[in-house]
Amino acid sequence: MKLYYFPASGNAHKVRLLLSMLQLPHELVVPTDGAHKQAEFLAMNPFGQVPVLVDGDVVVRDSQAILVYLAARYGGPAWWPQDAARLGAVQAWLSTAANEVAHGPALLRMHRKFGRTIDVEAATQRSLSLLQLLDTHLRDQPWLLAGDQPSIADLAIYPYIALAPEGGLDLTPFVHLTGWIARLQSLPGHVDMPGLWHPLDKA
Amino acid sequence: MKLYYFPASGNAHKVRLLLSMLQLPHELVVPTDGAHKQAEFLAMNPFGQVPVLVDGDVVVRDSQAILVYLAARYGGPAWWPQDAARLGAVQAWLSTAANEVAHGPALLRMHRKFGRTIDVEAATQRSLSLLQLLDTHLRDQPWLLAGDQPSIADLAIYPYIALAPEGGLDLTPFVHLTGWIARLQSLPGHVDMPGLWHPLDKA
Structure with a gap:
């Protein structure tokens, strides 16, 4: 899966923590040159903000929502x-x-x-x-x-x-x-x- | 169950909508004379805000959280x-x-x-x-x-x-x-x- 993030984003960091704790392999992608305000990114998140997670055909915007998604899908009863x-x-x-x-x-x-x-x-x-x-x-x-x-x-x-x-x-x-x-x-x-x-x- | 609310609170109204749609009997309680900033209420919600739901021995603060609680407990797959x-x-x-x-x-x-x-x-x-x-x-x-x-x-x-x-x-x-x-x-x-x-x- 792919996590769009900025290194200085505390919101994105929430997700990095859970990905790491669940030992889920993932790729980190940093939008550059304002790409997070352009059409391709806005189609994933109309708010134009990181983090966004792409897991197969599932796209999740919002840090809390990504925590819920990962916990519910991969976390088992310990996390969900x-x-x-x-x-x-x-x-x-x-x-x-x-x-x-x-x-x-x-x-x-x-x-x-x-x-x-x-x-x-x-x-x-x-x-x-x-x-x-x-x-x-x-x-x-x-x-x-x-x-x-x-x-x-x-x-x-x-x-x-x-x-x-x-x-x-x-x-x-x-x-x-x-x-x-x-x-x-x-x-x-x-x-x-x-x-x-x-x-x-x-x- | 008991919902602490103010009639003018849009947050409390979210909960009233779901309680009504799920046809759950409940009692409405309006904190008066600043009771929502006093110890008894703060023990239920340290933020001192409505809504708070009390359902038996379960106490839930925050409108979104009460929606989640009610949907997960009473809503079935249509709502949860x-x-x-x-x-x-x-x-x-x-x-x-x-x-x-x-x-x-x-x-x-x-x-x-x-x-x-x-x-x-x-x-x-x-x-x-x-x-x-x-x-x-x-x-x-x-x-x-x-x-x-x-x-x-x-x-x-x-x-x-x-x-x-x-x-x-x-x-x-x-x-x-x-x-x-x-x-x-x-x-x-x-x-x-x-x-x-x-x-x-x-x-």
Whole structure:
């Protein structure tokens, strides 16, 4: 299969993590010269954004959607629960990834790293609320969902949180969140990307 | 089961639509006096937002997540596909609902109807791009996913699109989108809410 991505995209990185953890052979393709805004790419994703996954005759746009597709098709029960309550819990965090994470830490990074004009105060406030909420949520459990196994919810939330220092956010006060980042980075198949904060290296 | 909601919430309305279409008996509860920002409610949803669904000992936050939960638990194959490619296609639109819809038409409505301070120009631009994209997507197909049946993707996108005129957006130029709104409003079990635009009444 083929993953269209940019090396600096935290959204694409979610998918790279799952592809690696599931040990799925794949080819990485970087759209160049604005190809992601041209007809051929727009036919795969009218939003003109990476990531896009092509697996045979299946084309999937959107990072959360690709996680769902890969988990449901290749992940088995460890990555794709059949239980409705757990599916709902996964979805709640996928929505958080698409909403609060995308318009919080991911937006601040877009501003600081790529110069995009944003409402910095609003994005900062949204980010700090989110970091606090995640930190509290992870105080008594190792992963976002109950139980001792990570899920695609963790993979969907993780990249832009671990990239948050590139947007000027300090993660060190959030000790439970920091522990979760370290656990994720210790998982077999974890893939690095430039800019990811490594709490275990902080000393 | 119990749905915590506000009558003016398009997010809660997504859930009311599916509860009605699946003919699931339920009780509607409106948090009063800021109860949704207090401890008891925050224990169900730390984001302090409606909707929240309580079904026996299962508590689900987030409108998209509640759609997934209800579809997976009660919807049968008509509402919850087993096919990974279709699950991925559903998820792509659930992400769009949580991202572009929430930060486009829903935000403009929040501004015009409830006085929230926002970047009007950015939200308008995002909204118009989204409306155009949806209109094009629905040119050759009746629903957001391929096939002749609606899915939870349609329910997730619909309320804030049909409420867009309350945010100052004119939907009449988007004829395919308008046809889709009319089709949704003709489905058995469709529930109305104040502010929803009814294209069939426009004459």
